[in-house]
Amino acid sequence: MGHVDHGKTSLLDAIRKTNVTLGEAGGITQHIGAYSVDVNGRKITFIDTPGHEAFTSMRARGAKVTDMAILVVAADDGLMPQTIEAISHIKAAGIPMVVAINKMDRPEANPERVKQQLTEHDVLPEEWGGSTICVPISAKTGLGIDRLLEMVLLVADMEELTADPTQPAAGYVIESKIDKGRGVMATVLVRNGTLHVGDYILSGISSGRIRAMMDYNGKSIKEAGPSTPASVLGFSDVPVAGDKAYVVEEKLAKDIIYERKTKLQEEKSNANNGITLEDFLKKSADHEMKVLNIIVKADVNGSSEALKQTLEKIKNDEVEVKVIHAAVGGITEGDVTLAQASDAVIIGFNVRPEAKAKTLAEHNGVEIKNYSVIYDAVDDVTAAINGMLTPKFEEEIIGHVEIRHLFKISSVGTIAGSYVQDGRVERGAKARVLRDNIVVADTEIETLQSGKDQAKEIKAGFECGIKLRGFNDIKVDDIIEVYVMNRI
């Protein structure tokens, strides 16, 4: 991943040239958007993410299709808007990254500046005490590429990325299309288990028995193990890029599809899956969410930085604000996709969404809020997170009442002729009945009387009549502990 022109394609080409064994002469070379290379006898599979159809939709589902990202940054240009966006995506996906500082052959190359800029975006290079490995390379001369690949394997080892090839295959569809001659073709990246010709495969609402499989070179294969991309023939319909794919029994697959289709129809009317500040309130009331993710887009860098810093200071005991991406420019489709994938709200400061982004946001229920005064944004976000607090209450004992007489009134129940020992008693207050210091009931003061009159409150030193809600089994000498719950 990386900014346009920083050398992603050149790097992939350079890797392919030295590490990919080409398909047999005359064989149909099938570009399947993913291929494997051999490094010291170990395989690395690359997914061509620049503009890759699957990547956006996978991100939107929060799926983890890659184990690792390589962030390509040109050493002469340094971090650019799309680099920063890529960092946000990588972080949101929770995957490790290796930074390739490219174009080192150029005289203006300044890797130290790149590292400095990375630090500003919370990516701390290893040599500066962080955990991100940065490798200076040149896609043009080939400098550092071997080391880059070794570092990828090293990170894989450190992260203990493993899979079990003996399981039935599970993976993701990364591309799909209809081929005129052959029917539905889907590229499946196996994540765990092994996929075989003859397996019954299910993805979303399409399924089928695998008739044939090809590797990235278009060469026919019988099986594909973990981290292997395979072009699969046999799906009945075109599966959706980004969807999971599993090997299951045919009967089960059909049942699942039936269920999914029914559910889809039900959900058709309200297909929103983004988030609004109001949703966030509801969600957090269920204690699900404790971080409000925000994406900031502003007219100038000063504003985006100021907003980011100010917003990130907003927090209370339960919720904090995290600006997952802040950049200059209009609100793009990429921003909306990122927002959707990370349950974030987009805040625009003196900028407006592009028409396509607006439609996408409306369609997916992603909230975009526009401001031209920083404090308005701060006020709204503060109100949102405070509104989200689960209300907290603290008990306050306001008085004690001693029961001295009982009056049984058939239509009402038992009235306690009482004396307020200390504090006060209020109608509607909570009441615990204590008998020999044991709580025998916890209810509330339903009615309160002073003589024959109804009273709201009786103070210490006075007598009163009390009827407890739902509890008549009181006795002389019981003590009523009167308390209220104060909201804090």
Ligand code: GDP
């Ligand atoms: P992408 O948009 O990130 O895929 O970038 P490309 O791979 O298309 O590269 C953009 C331009 O930078 C092309 O003109 C490449 O020839 C050039 N380029 C890529 N890598 C290097 C490098 O290591 N050194 C130099 N000097 N040029 C490079």
